[in-house]
Structure formats: C-alpha cells, structure tokens
Amino acid sequence: MDVLLVTPPSKDRVFQQLGQSLTAIEVPVWSMLMATFLERHGLSVEILDAEADQIGYDATTKRILDANATLTVFVIYGHQPSASTQCMPAGREVARRVHDAAPHRPTLVMGTHASALPERTLLEEPYTFVCHGEGPYTVLRLVEVLKAGEQDWAKVPGLTYRLENRAASTPAAENIRDLDTEMPRQAWEKVDMTKYRAHNWHCFDHIHARQPYASIQTSLGCPYKCSFCCINAPFGKPSIRYWSPKTVLDQIDLLVNKYGVTNIKIPDEMFVLNEEHVLGICDGIIERGYDLNIWAYARVDTVKDRFLEKLRRAGFRWLALGIESGSQYVRDGVEKGRFGDTDILCVTNKIQDHGIYIIANYIFGLPDDTHDSMQDTLDLALEINGEWANFYCGMAYPGSPLYDRAKQLKLPLPDDPEGPGWIGYSQHAYESLPLPTDTLTGQEVLDFRDQAFDTYFTHPPYLGMMREKFDGDVLQHIEDMVKIKIRRKHRDAPVAS
Numbered sequence: 001m002d003v004l005l006v007t008p009p010s011k012d013r014v015f016q017q018l019g020q021s022l023t024a025i026e027v028p029v030w031s032m033l034m035a036t037f038l039e040r041h042g043l044s045v046e047i048l049d050a051e052a053d054q055i056g057y058d059a060t061t062k063r064i065l066d067a068n069a070t071l072t073v074f075v076i077y078g079h080q081p082s083a084s085t086q087c088m089p090a091g092r093e094v095a096r097r098v099h100d101a102a103p104h105r106p107t108l109v110m111g112t113h114a115s116a117l118p119e120r121t122l123l124e125e126p127y128t129f130v131c132h133g134e135g136p137y138t139v140l141r142l143v144e145v146l147k148a149g150e151q152d153w154a155k156v157p158g159l160t161y162r163l164e165n166r167a168a169s170t171p172a173a174e175n176i177r178d179l180d181t182e183m184p185r186q187a188w189e190k191v192d193m194t195k196y197r198a199h200n201w202h203c204f205d206h207i208h209a210r211q212p213y214a215s216i217q218t219s220l221g222c223p224y225k226c227s228f229c230c231i232n233a234p235f236g237k238p239s240i241r242y243w244s245p246k247t248v249l250d251q252i253d254l255l256v257n258k259y260g261v262t263n264i265k266i267p268d269e270m271f272v273l274n275e276e277h278v279l280g281i282c283d284g285i286i287e288r289g290y291d292l293n294i295w296a297y298a299r300v301d302t303v304k305d306r307f308l309e310k311l312r313r314a315g316f317r318w319l320a321l322g323i324e325s326g327s328q329y330v331r332d333g334v335e336k337g338r339f340g341d342t343d344i345l346c347v348t349n350k351i352q353d354h355g356i357y358i359i360a361n362y363i364f365g366l367p368d369d370t371h372d373s374m375q376d377t378l379d380l381a382l383e384i385n386g387e388w389a390n391f392y393c394g395m396a397y398p399g400s401p402l403y404d405r406a407k408q409l410k411l412p413l414p415d416d417p418e419g420p421g422w423i424g425y426s427q428h429a430y431e432s433l434p435l436p437t438d439t440l441t442g443q444e445v446l447d448f449r450d451q452a453f454d455t456y457f458t459h460p461p462y463l464g465m466m467r468e469k470f471d472g473d474v475l476q477h478i479e480d481m482v483k484i485k486i487r488r489k490h491r492d493a494p495v496a497s
Helices: 012-017 029-040 055-068 083-099 112-115 119-122 136-146 201-206 245-259 275-289 306-314 329-335 341-353 373-382 402-408 441-458 459-468 474-482
Strands: 003-007 045-049 071-075 106-111 128-130 158-161 166-169 213-215 219-224 241-244 263-266 291-296 317-323 355-364 388-393
Touching: 003 029, 003 055, 012 083, 029 071, 029 136, 045 055, 055 083, 055 128, 071 083, 071 136, 083 112, 083 119, 106 112, 106 136, 112 119, 112 128, 119 128, 119 158, 128 136, 166 388, 201 263, 201 291, 201 317, 245 275, 275 306, 306 317, 306 341, 306 355, 317 341, 317 373, 341 355, 341 373, 355 373, 355 441, 373 441, 388 441, 441 474, 459 474
Parallel strands: 003 045, 003 071, 071 106, 106 128, 213 263, 263 291, 291 317, 317 355, 355 388
Antiparallel strands: 128 158, 158 166, 219 241
16 A cells, blocks of 8 residues: 554553543544545555554554555644644554654654654654644655655755754645645544444443444634643744535545434634634534534633534534633733633523533643642633643643743753653643642642642532433542542652652
8 A cells, every 4th residue: 555544542641540441542633634635536445544443562563564655644632732742652652652663654744743843753753754734735745755766855845854864854845725625524434433422421421322324524723822732832923724514524424424423523723713613513513403512612702702602503502612721811911811800700601501511721830820720720710610621731842832942941841861751741641740830849739730630620510500401320430530540650759758
C-alpha cells in the first residue's frame, strides 16, 4: 500500500486506570479525513488504530512492518488538540521499534505537537520526517517523491527532514481551501465502528449504551487566541473553515442508517459560533427526525437564545463551555475575558432551562492564579452545578503562547532535561507536571485539582440534581468513579526524614 495512517496506543499512560472504562475510545478523525483526501488523489491507504484495537507497542509495530507501506504516518492528536503532546511518548515507542527492525522504512509524524516543534521533533524522535502544518498536501507530495525513487525532499511543502546532520524545513503547504471538495467525508469504512465508545458522562441518559459512537469534524481551526491553547499550530494562524451543512448531514445519514450510531461528538474547537452553520445542521437533523445524543463545544459569549431551542430539538444533549476560571482577572490574563461572572451563570442557567446538559471546563494554575482564585473557580463550579465538570491544570502546551512565555521565564516544564518528558503534559498521567504560578508549585496546583474533583462529584447539591435527572445506575456509576484514585508521582515520592 502507499500510506498507512497510525494511531499509537497511548491511553494507559495518559489516563491510567481511567482509560479502562471511563474515557472515550475516539474515532481517529484526522486519519479518516486524510484517507479520503489521499484516495481521491489515487493513493492506496489503510488505517491502523492501536487504541481501538487495544494492542500494545510490539503488536502495533508488527502490523506496521507487515503492512510494508511506502510511507507510515503517525497521526498524533489525542482526544483533543492539546492532547497531541501527551501522546508523543507512545508514538516514540512504536516508531523506535519500527526503526530498529527496518531502519530504511520511511516514517512521518504529524499533529499539533509536531507542527509546534518540527525541528526539535525531528532531532529528538525516531521519525524519518516531520510534517509541520495541516498535513494532506505534505503527505501526498512526499509519497509521490518516494514512489518516484527521488530524495529531493525540498520538493515537499511542509516537510522537516535531515540535511547534513541538521534539521531543514520547506515552506508550509497550503491549507485546504474547499473542504467539501477535497475532504468531503471521513473514511468510516477504514475502521471497525464497533470498537469506539463514548465518554461515560456523554451517555448519562443511557449509561449502559455507550456504543456505537462516532466523532464528526464540521470545521477546522479556531478564530480565538486563548494563550493556553495550541489548536492553531497546524493551521498557522487563528482561522476557521467549514464543511457545508449538507456534507455534514450526509455523514450523519451514513452513521445513523448504516452503522446505527446515535452517540456523536463534534470535536470542532468551536462549534456554536456561526449561525448559518449551526442552524443549517440543526434544521437538517430535525427534518430527518433522528433521535441523537450529540455533544459539542461552545463559549459563554457565543450561546445565543435563538440557538438553544434548535440545538435541543436536533439532539444536542450536551454543550461544553470553556469557563476556565472563576476570576475575571485570571481569565483576562490568558485572553479569555469578555464575560463576567453574572453572564456565566445566566448562560449556564439558560442552557439547562432548555434541557441541555452542561460540560463545564475549568483550569487551575493559570499564570495569575493564587490559592484563593482557584478556590473561587471551584466555588463557581459548585454554583453552576453542571451535569459534568472537567478540572484541568494550567499546562504550557507546545504551540501555545503560554509555552513561549514559560520558556522565556525559565519556568519548570515537563520537557526540561530533569522533567518527566512529554507525558508530563497529561492531566491524568502519573508523571503529570503542571505549570507553577507566582505563588504555587505545579504539584500544589495538581493536588488542588485532584481534591476539587472529589469535592465536586461528592457535593450533595450535585448528587441531588443527578438523582432527579438520571436513574440510579448513574448515581452508582459516579460513586464508583470517585473511588478510582489516580496515582501521582510526587505523592508517591518518599518523604525525607
């Protein structure tokens, strides 16, 4: 075959015990889009999803060697764009084994992390090539050069390669302009759709029916500039491009009618934004009469009254809101301001009044955070009382302005020589190492985060609300979830006498 697109096995290190049953097993969206693009240009393509197949490093390596593709592409994105960095160690383990067994087998890595640090990735990781940028045109042209028996890598846009023991890079490839024409669908037939499952909270209405499940990309990029976010590293700048509602609806038709999928994630960094796009998709679903369970991202300042009724009727059961901090001063410090506490509560109440559940995302340890401001964030979370809350730690992800700032200030980062490496950027990993603030160490931030999780999911008003909205199995599920204590390296360290 021409191209093998690989998702390496990451979840055991990234999520610890949580990966066994609570987290989602995500559809490899980027691999599926790439497969469609490359096949439309005449290449033969297959996808190897080690996460879905639940195989380890050695088994993944064997399948790559058996495939004997002209180019093996490690597509490293994770559950969301920020997760690319924490999935790099798994890619390294597999790529190293491939290189040891077949040193002349060409490999390429792509994703948010690779785009953020292409030269460093080439020099430190066991790949032949690194893609910086979106990817499709880079992979296409590289395969053409390889099949022609050439080694003129300068002909390949968006490529970082070795030149006389140093890293060299070509100018970035163009981003795809017409998504409907060039990547009109995800290649669902390339994966086993029975192997994917939704997050536990996504299916609180039917906790024992988390499969089948799918993710559908409806846009690329984000127009915002939050300093803790690295989403736009592959795209070069803040921007957003859309697939048409018709193209999206054609895929929903296929998922519902061929694969029986009703649990759907829209992984767009910002779905609830463009009125024509949102309402076009909602109206199409409503016309079809599908009974769907969809979740998507929104912002407090993009949720409009005219959206909510349509979203609920179309089956959007959950909206994820990046609230981040209970302090407007802290939010302003990461360019996340523009809405005050009163607006936040007004919007979250309105969403719940329309029968839509809330996934509220909070970050502890942003640059201006103190212990008091983190407590303000937890207090706000308890007041909002969303059906689900994600508690994160401040992380300076490569590709984000926060990473550049941390490097300039010489703040301790996971990728420092004495640090745990890229796995330290995982919120749930044993080696997790959050960013310190002026008054708090990274370990103190992490301890607050873990305590906040327990506080929230054992809070009597939260449990009371959940008892009213869902059946008893969900309450038992939450109780069992809270009993799972993920290990942290700094808490296992021996105390000096």
